Amino acid sequence: MATRGALKGLDPDSAQRAGVGALIVNAYHLHLQPGGDAVARAGGLHGYMGWQGVLATDSGGFQIFSFQHGHVADEVKGRRHQRPPEDDLLVAAVKVDEDGADFRSYLDGSRQRFTPESSMQLQRSLGADLLMCLDECTPFHVPAAYTRAATERNVRWARRCFDEFERLEMGATQSLYGINHGGVYPELRSLSAAAISGLPFEGMAIGDCLGQTKQDWYQVVDQVVPLLPEERPRHLLGVGEPDDLVEGALRGIDSFDCAMPTRVARHGHALHRGQPRFRLDLTQARMAGDDGPLEEGCDCHTCARYSRAYLWHLFKAHELLGITLTAEHNLRFSARLLEQVREAISAGRLRELRNQLLSRSAETG
Numbered sequence: 001m002a003t004r005g006a007l008k009g010l011d012p013d014s015a016q017r018a019g020v021g022a023l024i025v026n027a028y029h030l031h032l033q034p035g036g037d038a039v040a041r042a043g044g045l046h047g048y049m050g051w052q053g054v055l056a057t058d059s060g061g062f063q064i065f066s067f068q069h070g071h072v073a074d075e076v077k078g079r080r081h082q083r084p085p086e087d088d089l090l091v092a093a094v095k096v097d098e099d100g101a102d103f104r105s106y107l108d109g110s111r112q113r114f115t116p117e118s119s120m121q122l123q124r125s126l127g128a129d130l131l132m133c134l135d136e137c138t139p140f141h142v143p144a145a146y147t148r149a150a151t152e153r154n155v156r157w158a159r160r161c162f163d164e165f166e167r168l169e170m171g172a173t174q175s176l177y178g179i180n181h182g183g184v185y186p187e188l189r190s191l192s193a194a195a196i197s198g199l200p201f202e203g204m205a206i207g208d209c210l211g212q213t214k215q216d217w218y219q220v221v222d223q224v225v226p227l228l229p230e231e232r233p234r235h236l237l238g239v240g241e242p243d244d245l246v247e248g249a250l251r252g253i254d255s256f257d258c259a260m261p262t263r264v265a266r267h268g269h270a271l272h273r274g275q276p277r278f279r280l281d282l283t284q285a286r287m288a289g290d291d292g293p294l295e296e297g298c299d300c301h302t303c304a305r306y307s308r309a310y311l312w313h314l315f316k317a318h319e320l321l322g323i324t325l326t327a328e329h330n331l332r333f334s335a336r337l338l339e340q341v342r343e344a345i346s347a348g349r350l351r352e353l354r355n356q357l358l359s360r361s362a363e364t365g
């Protein structure tokens with residue numbers, strides 16, 4: 001997750017070295033600053049950011065609409081399996097109509113408007129490889145009738161996105177993903193899945209509110225995946241804790257995006273298999289005398305060269321290098337886990353990997 005066109009605390013070469021294959025950038029943030037024209041002038045996002053791997057743009061629907069229903073902080077608990085509340089910023093209310101959505105820039109208060117067509121024009125010009133339809137994300141607490149109206153409108157917006165994407169033929173290398181909606185309502189999820197599966201999107205994303213617990217999102221994904229075309233890739237938006245990657249793969253998910261690895265690094269947490277919630281707190285006093293690597297057996301640049309004791313010192317001294325080194329380890333942790341998921345799928349051992357992962361984290365939990 002490189003929300004504003006940058007990984008937080010890490011350059012693209014380090015991410016590549018950690019085995020990250022794809023980044024997702026938020027078109028909404030780049031629209032407000034520096035603007036689509038500035039990116040297009042640089043020849044597109046790949047050149048602008050210095051990232052040679054796969055690049056996706058999310059429309060920003062989540063960020064825009066999360067403000068419509070109150071400050072996003074109100075929803076943090078209910079959204080912890082949604083896209084993370086990275087953009088905890090106050091903006092004026094959003095007004096949605098059939099044609100699009102009006103909102104105010106959180107940077108200068110200026111009036112802005114997104115429609116499915118303008119979102120496609122923006123994302124096409126940003127030049128990423130994978131584009132996402134503009135969608136309204138409904139939070140958990142809104143009435144079911146609201147989620148229904150939004151789901152039906154999202155289907156109509158998906159058709160308009162597809163038409164505009166096709167009209168703006170800008171090279172064969174860009175692909176458009178449709179997004180499944182419907183909150184925690186099986187009937188709405190089915191309606192949305194049938195509609196987007198009927199359009200020739202290159203891939204399918206599962207988005208919108210996925211409920212409040214892990215069991216909630218498991219249920220949504222269990223229901224939706226069999227309704228999506230088998231031959232097209234499936235992406236789960238905003239979910240990416242270590243156990244989520246394995247649970248998602250078990251349910252037929254092919255790709256994930258998540259800001260967690262770099263976010264927890266900023267709080268001094270290194271991902272670790274044998275720790276509660278997979279997090280090793282490098283700021284704890286006991287780290288000061290620990291000369292071991294962040295995680296035994298990790299092949300990342302940080303673990304090869306630096307000790308827990310040094311990282312403890314960096315965080316204690318507020319040295320930015322602590323965040324950078326921990327972020328690289330965390331990205332490598334997720335990339336390695338996904339490598340193991342792929343191997344386990346080939347060997348028919350994915351359930352075994354899941355059980356191993358959960359039992360190791362629980363042992364010390």
Ligand SMILES: [Zn+2]
Binds near residue numbers: 295298299301303329
């Ligand atoms: Zn490491």
